[in-house]
Amino acid sequence: xxxxxxxxxxxxxxxxxxxxxxxxxxxxxxxxxxxGQVLVFYKHxxxxxxxxxxxxxxxxxxxxxxxxxAPVLHDYKHHLKGVDFNGHAHMRxxxxxxxxxxxxxxxxxxxxxxxxxxxxxxxxxxxxxxxVIQVSGx
Amino acid sequence: METIKAIFFWLGGVIIQPIxxxxxxxxxxxxxENIVIQNRLYLGExxxxxxxxxxxxxxxxRMAVHQCQSALEAEDLETKITHRAALQPLILETxxxxxxxxxxxxxxxxxxxxxxxxxxxxxxxxxFQEERLVFTSSCRLTRxxxxxxxxxxxxxNQSIKDCMIIDSVTPxxxxxxxxxxxxxxxxxxxxxxxxxSLRKMLA
Numbered sequence: 001x002x003x004x005x006x007x008x009x010x011x012x013x014x015x016x017x018x019x020x021x022x023x024x025x026x027x028x029x030x031x032x033x034x035x036g037q038v039l040v041f042y043k044h045x046x047x048x049x050x051x052x053x054x055x056x057x058x059x060x061x062x063x064x065x066x067x068x069x070a071p072v073l074h075d076y077k078h079h080l081k082g083v084d085f086n087g088h089a090h091m092r093x094x095x096x097x098x099x100x101x102x103x104x105x106x107x108x109x110x111x112x113x114x115x116x117x118x119x120x121x122x123x124x125x126x127x128x129x130x131x132v133i134q135v136s137g138x
Numbered sequence: 139m140e141t142i143k144a145i146f147f148w149l150g151g152v153i154i155q156p157i158x159x160x161x162x163x164x165x166x167x168x169x170x171e172n173i174v175i176q177n178r179l180y181l182g183e184x185x186x187x188x189x190x191x192x193x194x195x196x197x198x199x200r201m202a203v204h205q206c207q208s209a210l211e212a213e214d215l216e217t218k219i220t221h222r223a224a225l226q227p228l229i230l231e232t233x234x235x236x237x238x239x240x241x242x243x244x245x246x247x248x249x250x251x252x253x254x255x256x257x258x259x260x261x262x263x264x265x266f267q268e269e270r271l272v273f274t275s276s277c278r279l280t281r282x283x284x285x286x287x288x289x290x291x292x293x294x295n296q297s298i299k300d301c302m303i304i305d306s307v308t309p310x311x312x313x314x315x316x317x318x319x320x321x322x323x324x325x326x327x328x329x330x331x332x333x334x335s336l337r338k339m340l341a
Contacts, residue, residue, distance in 0.1 A: 008172070010170050012182075012309065016308070016309065017308045017309075019323075019325060022325075054308070054323050054325065055322075055323065056308070056311040056312045056314065056315045056321045056322070056323055057315050059312050060315050060316055063312070126175075126178075126179060126182075127175070128175060
């Protein structure tokens with residue numbers, strides 16, 4: 001069986017990090033699926049879903065790393081389009097993952113001790129961000 | 139190596155619910171992500187004014203009620219906030235696991251007139267001393283972040299590297315680290331206790 005839910009996240013953008021682990025866990029529980037997997041998919045091109053530790057120092061380091069690789073201030077060709085100026089966010093998004101899959105066993109997410117499901121929204125302005133959670137299994 | 143001497147807990151989001159969560163629940167009875175974007179942005183900016191004391195609690199409620207076209211009166215919203223604020227599960231017990239050698243501070247982003255009845259009802263002074271209470275609205279801050287970090291470090295009379303802040307707001311927790319404090323992103327009391335343990339802060 002497949003169970004799908006879409007949620008809207010309230011973020012300020014600009015590398016906002018939202019921990020959605022509990023929301024994913026709650027949805028998995030509500031489906032009653034005992035064995036299977038859950039897909040968490042980000043429906044945008046300026047952010048990511050990652051598995052990581054929700055720790056301030058790690059996130060600061062991650063921001064610093066991306067600032068070195070794809071700085072906010074740079075002449076991105078994307079900006080020539082004149083619609084928006086978020087070239088850095090698109091570049092960073094391609095370097096991360098826009099979906100993660102977590103196994104489910106006995107109705108529980110098989111995450112490690114420090115693993116959490118984090119959504120990173122790097123859009124330059126606050127906007128509704130959409131996330132798909134899809135559980136498959138039995 | 140960390141030598142933490144003072145630990146600062148945000149009231150909103152760590153000890154009790156954040157103000158916006160209570161307000162949105164009373165005004166809309168649904169999660170904030172379901173609210174129209176204009177009102178979300180408005181409430182997001184308005185709360186910053188409350189935090190740094192540019193407006194008082196009553197004015198905040200009046201403006202929030204007006205913007206959201208709620209049938210509630212501002213006075214009713216204030217009453218509901220102070221009556222419905224509730225402790226995060228197991229939070230005071232977790233704070234109490236810290237050895238007394240740590241200075242425990244409480245940063246109240248709730249205005250004083252809301253804090254007093256809440257603190258009495260929830261017995262917050264069993265866990266925090268009145269002289270180690272900071273109201274963000276009374277600090278004469280130009281902006282909440284990063285000014286509040288330097289204010290609390292000064293108040294505690296500790297070195298910035300010896301101060302730790304517990305915050306549920308991820309960007310603020312990251313800013314704290316960038317300004318030289320230790321910080322922990324609060325998710326729940328269990329995870330906080332694990333963090334204290336990992337840092338070898340528990341007796």
